[in-house]
Amino acid sequence: MRFDKLFLERALGDWQDMPNAEWLEIVQNKLESSLGWERFIELCNSNKKMIIKFGIDPTASNIHIGHVVPMMLVNAFLKKGHKIFVIIGDFTAKIGDPSGRSSERKALTSKQIEENMKTYTDQIGMFVDLDKINIKFNSEWIDKTTPYGLFETFQMINISQAMQRDDFRKRMENGSSVSLAEVCYSVLMGLDSVALNCDVEIGGIDQLLNFQQCRDIMRGNGLDEEIALMTPILEGTSGDGRKMSKSYGNAIAVLEDPDEKFGKFMSIKDEQIMPYFRCFAFMNDHEKAQLEDFIKENPFEAKKQLASFFVSLQAKDITQGEKSRAEFERKFSKKTINAEDCIEIQLEDGDTCYTALSRAKLMSNSELRRMFIGKAVRNIEDGQICEKDTLAAPGKIRVGKRIFVNFV
Numbered sequence: 001m002r003f004d005k006l007f008l009e010r011a012l013g014d015w016q017d018m019p020n021a022e023w024l025e026i027v028q029n030k031l032e033s034s035l036g037w038e039r040f041i042e043l044c045n046s047n048k049k050m051i052i053k054f055g056i057d058p059t060a061s062n063i064h065i066g067h068v069v070p071m072m073l074v075n076a077f078l079k080k081g082h083k084i085f086v087i088i089g090d091f092t093a094k095i096g097d098p099s100g101r102s103s104e105r106k107a108l109t110s111k112q113i114e115e116n117m118k119t120y121t122d123q124i125g126m127f128v129d130l131d132k133i134n135i136k137f138n139s140e141w142i143d144k145t146t147p148y149g150l151f152e153t154f155q156m157i158n159i160s161q162a163m164q165r166d167d168f169r170k171r172m173e174n175g176s177s178v179s180l181a182e183v184c185y186s187v188l189m190g191l192d193s194v195a196l197n198c199d200v201e202i203g204g205i206d207q208l209l210n211f212q213q214c215r216d217i218m219r220g221n222g223l224d225e226e227i228a229l230m231t232p233i234l235e236g237t238s239g240d241g242r243k244m245s246k247s248y249g250n251a252i253a254v255l256e257d258p259d260e261k262f263g264k265f266m267s268i269k270d271e272q273i274m275p276y277f278r279c280f281a282f283m284n285d286h287e288k289a290q291l292e293d294f295i296k297e298n299p300f301e302a303k304k305q306l307a308s309f310f311v312s313l314q315a316k317d318i319t320q321g322e323k324s325r326a327e328f329e330r331k332f333s334k335k336t337i338n339a340e341d342c343i344e345i346q347l348e349d350g351d352t353c354y355t356a357l358s359r360a361k362l363m364s365n366s367e368l369r370r371m372f373i374g375k376a377v378r379n380i381e382d383g384q385i386c387e388k389d390t391l392a393a394p395g396k397i398r399v400g401k402r403i404f405v406n407f408v
Helices: 003-012 020-028 037-045 065-078 110-124 147-154 166-173 185-196 205-220 258-266 270-280 285-297 299-315 318-333 353-360 365-373
Strands: 033-035 051-056 083-088 134-137 200-204 227-231 343-345 377-379 395-399 403-407
Touching: 003 285, 003 299, 003 318, 020 037, 020 065, 033 037, 033 205, 037 227, 051 065, 051 185, 065 083, 065 200, 065 227, 065 270, 083 110, 083 185, 147 185, 185 205, 200 205, 205 227, 258 299, 258 318, 270 285, 270 299, 285 299, 299 318, 343 353, 353 365, 353 403
Parallel strands: 051 083, 051 200, 083 134, 200 227, 343 403
Antiparallel strands: 033 227, 377 395, 395 403
């Protein structure tokens, strides 16, 4: 079965006539947790067009596919005609979300935030139709908040409860500081929710404590508490339990070349296939069960379909996924490595495999050493392992799963 084609067709299709029961099943299959689920069911059954809030802080110029996970849930609401507000946190980015951090995030300047925002909306637009959503900057209302209004909001927050967050508690136990600005981060998120009077907020499960405080602030302002729908946190490609992050070297950037992106999807562990599909595809319960059986029977083919689906989803065209799949199979399955696939490195007298590769700066020296320790540097022609101190000789070698080098 071609799950990549099935899920792409649904992702690009029209959902206006989809029955509520089917839509709710698809939404629920994308969730890790929720707050206010019973009220959410009531709103769905009332056919009310809900106000949906999704916030992003532009703390870096590029996003990775882990940031796309909640955007897919945003799409589910957009396709049913609900009103979407994407909040660009140009004000809150100056503080930075403390969720899950072991140290205080370095404050960004207004100029840095402005530079980051130049590419943010373009990258969001690869997955969400910008013409059908409302983009707001939270400085629009936070800049107008008076000190008195801010202190009124502070009175709604139990500081002892706020300081019980695991991330804050661990930092204090380790002797690291927690700034008052970080403690107030969720208060500013709550002001966003009040400004929109939103029905639903979407984000990752790491936002749970922030969402709880947003609900408190809405209630304190005499509004109905927002419903919080939380998606899973995407595990990085290394499969070691850490979340996807550029700093961990386990991320797939949205702006990466499609073929490179396909290869990185193929590097994940078999047990990650279903969670990745769940994060990016829209599926009902029956399809979920079918997919689970398919992965057990043929994980390699399932992984190819996962990679093909995502690459096609971003391009909005199945032919891009099929093209990247064919290129992957040419290189890896058929063992056909052409000169243009390789990075050429000029050898110098006395070069070992390590010194030659280190000089090319393909990765950090620590990562390169791990490649040698893990027996991940091999001669392409005969498959022989290249040891760290082996004298380098002309020929093609593979470093890890996706880097090809031609020593000349």
